[in-house]
Amino acid sequence: MAHENILVVDDEESICHILSVILAKESYSVDTALTGAAALEKITATQYDLILCDIRMPDMDGISLLKKTIQLHPDQMVIMMTAFGTIESAVEAMRDGAYDYLSKPIKAKEIILHVRKALERKKLFTENIYLREVVQEKFSFNKIIGKSPHIIKIFDTIKKIAPYKSTVLITGESGTGKELIAKAIHYNSNRRNNPFIAVNCGAIPAELLESELFGHVRGSFTGAHTTKRGLFVDAHGGTLFLDEIADIPENSQVKLLRALQEDEIRAVGSNQTVKIDVRIISATEQILENKIKENTFRESLYYRLNVVHIELPPLRKREIDIPLIAQHFITRWCRKNDKAPLAISPSAMESLLNYHWPGNVRELENVIERAVLMADDCTIMKENLPPKLFQKKSDIHISLPDDQFDLKKIHKDVSALVERRLILQALRKSKYNRTHAAKLLNISHRSLLYKIKEYKLECEEEVS
Ligand SMILES: Nc1ncnc2c1ncn2[C@@H]1O[C@H](COP(=O)(O)OP(=O)(O)OP(=O)(O)O)[C@@H](O)[C@H]1O
Ligand SMILES: [Mg+2]
Structure with a gap:
């Protein structure tokens, strides 16, 4: 069995030496680097199970090295070592993604304990036992909030296609939930007990992407000191999510x-092919058809990736979901902050509905997180929302879908505020032709008249 490999980074040769001896005794395989630059080179070429990193080093400090490492390998286990025991730098390191820290002088027993704990943790992660149940629960459908016809249609599609291996292309603006949907597909398929691995194709340098995806053999290029398994192999039996x-x-x-x-891959520098069973889900904010026209994206690849296409509409086009998602985030952030459940005032909700949400659901979550903190009493007020929501007096955008709309069906799920807006939209869309508006909403002429009265929309009609 391969021993877990650990990289020790410290500008003091004696420390590197002592740690090597202590860890080698425990049967770990140890590599050392005396400078941040040397460490970075090694980290780029090799996957270490754990990195022990000094905070103060002359060329590149430990924190910068940590940040660069996490950029390369977001799940890298790093334990920081600090000679001064300054709690601030350790806290900073933890915030930047370090798993743990140790203060010097380091005692053998202590270091072994921390290393074991970190490696144990890593193992749990990679074996996907840790939180498997929780993760599956997290990506069950009830965690994707939405009752708009768009979202209902997407749920139907996911249910239909999840069991199969067909590729799925998910498109939509930033923050619309592309990754969430990709995970929902994975965790609702029989691949769920195998890994879901996400890779951001835009964030990995072009020259490293192939080795990242397909792996490489030792010596296949400068810096390839070890043989590395690619993500395709890691995701075997599961799903590979190719983001961007x-x-x-x-x-x-x-x-x-x-x-x-x-259904097979070849590692960089190898002449052997390996059979793989991986489902590919990809996502992008861009219009791939345009890239095909510009000859920067291969049409044949596009068709391969796009067997099923799921398009996530921007939040402003599914207005009836806004109150539901807002409520979901209010509950979540109250719980996270140990606050009693907050209500939201109608005028604050109206402001959420009026905003155009360029950052979509992610932006809404961010606004709610802040509002939960700012709210004084038991209600989120307009004043607790950021000024950007009020900068431009935006008109009600038309979020009425063209087809498959049925006000009666969604009625029980939407607040009166949203229902009023939908009716108003239908009236505007039909240029205040009530018969036409009733058709748009899939309700009878009579009920429309009743609702116009109920919501006092008669005056709106007169204004127009
Ligand atoms: N319908 C939804 N219900 C609940 N939470 C959602 C919903 N859609 C998105 N989210 C949450 O919003 C955040 C952004 O979603 P996600 O990361 O999936 O978006 P994305 O489309 O991949 O964004 P980007 O293009 O920026 O990568 C996540 O925290 C996600 O859990
Ligand atoms: Mg994403």
């Missing part, structure tokens, strides 16, 4: 297409 697929470099597109067509 539009940014995948052209030469990697060919290799990806081949992998999809043949």
Whole structure:
């Protein structure tokens, strides 16, 4: 069995030496680096199970090294070591993604204990036992909030396609929930007990992407000191989520297409192919058709990736979901902050409905998180919302879908505020032709008249 490998980074040679001896005794395989730059080179080329990193070093301090490391490998286990025991730098390191810290002088027993704990933790993570239940619960449908016809349709699609291996392309603006949907597909398929691995194709340098995806053999390029398994192999039996697929470099597109067509991959520098069983879900904010026209995205790859297409509409186009999602986040953030459940005032809700949400659900969550903190009593007021919501007096945007709309069906789920707005929208869309408006809403002419009265919309009609 391969021993877990640990990299020790410290500018003091004696410390590197002592730690190597202590850890080698425990059967770990240890590598050392005396400078941040040397460490970074090693980290780029090799996957370490754990990195022990000094905070104060002359060339690159430990915190900068930590940040660069986490950029390369977001799940990297790092334990910081600090000679001064300054709690501030340790706290900063934890915030930047370090798992733990130790203050010097380091005692053998203590270091072994911390290393074991970190590696144990890592193992739990990679084996996907840790939180498996919780994760599955998290991506069950009831955690994707929405009752708009768009979202209901997406739920239907997910249910239908989840069990199959067909590729799925998810498109939509930033923050619309592309990754959430990708996970929902995975965790509702029989692949759920195997890994879901996400890779951001835009964030990995072009020259590293292929080795990241397909792996490489030792010596295949400068810096390839070890053989590395690629993400395709890691995701075997599960799902690989290729985020920002539009940014995948052209030469990697060919290799990806081949992998999809043949169900096999070849590591960089190897002449052996390996059979793989991986479902590919990809996502992008960009219009891939445009990239095909510009000849920067291969049409053949596009068709391979796009067997099923799920388009997530922006939040402003599914207005009836706004109160539901807002409520969901209020509950979540009250709980997280140990606050009693807060209500939201109608005028604050109206402001949420009027805003155009360029950052979509993520932005809404952010606004709610802040509002929960700012709210004084038991209600979130307009004043607790950020000024950007009030900068431009935006008109009610039309969020009425063209088809499959049925006010009666959704009625029990939407607040009166939203219902009023939907009716108003239907009236405006139909230029105040009530018969036409009733058709748009799928309700009878009579009920529309009743609702116009109930919501006092007669005056609106006169104004127009
Ligand atoms: N319908 C929803 N119900 C509840 N939470 C949601 C919903 N849609 C999105 N979210 C939450 O909003 C945040 C953003 O979603 P996600 O990361 O999936 O978006 P994205 O489309 O991948 O964004 P980006 O393009 O910026 O990567 C996440 O915290 C996600 O859990
Ligand atoms: Mg995303």
